[in-house]
Structure formats: structure tokens, C-alpha cells
Amino acid sequence: MEALDGNAIAGALFAVFGREMTTAVSVCANCGATGPVAETRVYLRGPGVVARCSRCSAVLLVLVEIRGVTCVDLRGLAEPLKGV
């Protein structure tokens, strides 16, 4: 499956965080890479959405929507997403 990028989940992230998040900076807890959320690798076809580090492919965040409620797991971020 071809990866997309964080631009593809801008709407879902806006719905959760209440503002534009693709320009926010993510810090990978695995390799320390930093960059805008827009540059993460995103896979939409799992049982949920997975965003991975563009450098080491570690899972950064997972979004799962069930019955209208979106659950967000920021398991792979070393620190909270920093807005700009």
C-alpha cells in the first residue's frame, strides 16, 4: 500500500484538536526526528489511521473513529505536538 502524508489527515486532526495541526511539529520518540505533521507517512487503510515517522517508520500516532467518536493515541511522540 502506498503511503500518503500528514496532509491527508488534516481534517481529522482539526476535528480532534480544534485547529490546524499539519504545521505543528512532531518529535519521534524512537529516533528523535522532528518535522511538521504534514511530512509524516500516513496509512489510511488499516482499522484506523496510522502516521509514521518519515525517517525511521516508527508509529507516531493512531486515530480510530468508532460510532462518531475519534480516539487518538499519540504513542510515538516524544513530546506534545507543538503548534505554530
Added chain:
Amino acid sequence: MERTALRGRLTWQFGTVAGVVEETARTRSIALELPDWPGHRAGQHVDVRLTAEDGYQAQRSYSIGSAPEDHDLVLTVEEIADGEVSPYLVEELHVGDSLELRGPIGGYFVWEASLGGPLLLLAGGSGVVPLRAMLRHHLASESDAPLRLLYSARSLEDVIYRDELMSVPADAEIDVRFTLTRSQPAGWHGYAGRVDRKLLEEVAWPPSEHPLVYICGPNGFVEAAASALVDLGHAPARVKTERFGPT
């Protein structure tokens, strides 16, 4: 965007289809009238949601192909075989129908005249859509930033916005070029073959000119173009990417 950000929420709204244009055999532009549209920036997209009679919903993102200055909001949609949303949008949606969407969305892959240039736009296939919004915004805002668009398509028949892009007056500021990767018509004067380092050396401004680069297309196209530019010495922070693909 500012208004959307201040509101702090993204609301679904209905637009009315004001017109459709068949761009290629598989691609269609849909012009929408949206009474409650806050305006957008070139490069942004919307989420479109279809609801079946039984309540089942499917949602996809589509880039906005119109400039902020244009009257209608235009989405250009490529039909994906076996897709859940695009076949309806390309084949069944009619003028006067309603379409539910939310937006504008995205703040990263955005160009505004105030960002200046030189502006290098690299399009692969339907990745041309947000870049066409940037081109139209450039024209409407009378930006003096040099703009160069390189559009890679399989054949001339696959070129979206063909008449418009081929009739952009070549002047000192705007330069639109094409490369056809699979077949070229007789007498073709554009490029042939994929976008690679050699072609980018010819088309891109040198890194010393610090061009601002936007690349949009399928993952393979974006990766190849972005890594070739970085190899050539362009600063990664000046190279913005957006990947398109069937979802």
C-alpha cells in the same frame, strides 16, 4: 483560514453543484456554490462526505483547484476504479445536486502571494489540482514572483486543465512545461519521460536562487522529485510535498 481557526471547529456544510467540466476521461471538475464558505488559501483541500440511505458514510479528501479569488469553489476529482466516493462524484453527480463537505483544511501545502518565490510547482498526474489553485492565485493577485510549473502526465489526453494550462501566456514570470511519460503526440515539443534529477537540473532554478518548491502527486513521484532536488542542493525546508493516492 483565520476565521476557521478562530472558530475552533470544522463544520460540515452543503454546497450546490453549479457546474461540471469533464477534464479527462477519468477526471472531472465540480464547481460548487457554498453559502457559508469562509474562503480558502491556494493548496488547501476539503473533506467530502457521502451518506447512503441506510446511514453508511464514506469520506475522502479532495484538493481545491480554484483560486481564493474565483467565484465558485472547484474540486477536481479523479475517478478511482472500485473507489467508494470518486465514481459517484465523477459519474453521477449533476448540476443542482447537493454535496456535503467541510473545510478549508490544511495549512502546510499552501502558497500565498506574500510568500513570494521563485515558485517551482511539480505536478504528477492529478497532483496538479492544488498547484493549479496556486497558479490561478498567482495570476489573480498579479504576483511578480517567477513561477514555473512542470506537469508530468502519462499522455496528452491525461493532462487535466489542458486548454487552460497550454494557453497560459508565456511571459517573464510564468513558465508552464509538460513531460509526457508514456506516449507523446507527433510533433511534441515538450519533455518525455519521468521527472528525474536530469530533468530537474534543466527545469528547476539553481539552489542559489532559493526557490520555494511544491510537489504534489503519487508517492513515488513525490519521493523521486523531492530527493532529486535535495541531492541537487535544495534546502529540504523549501521543498513542500503532498502525496495523492487511492484511499
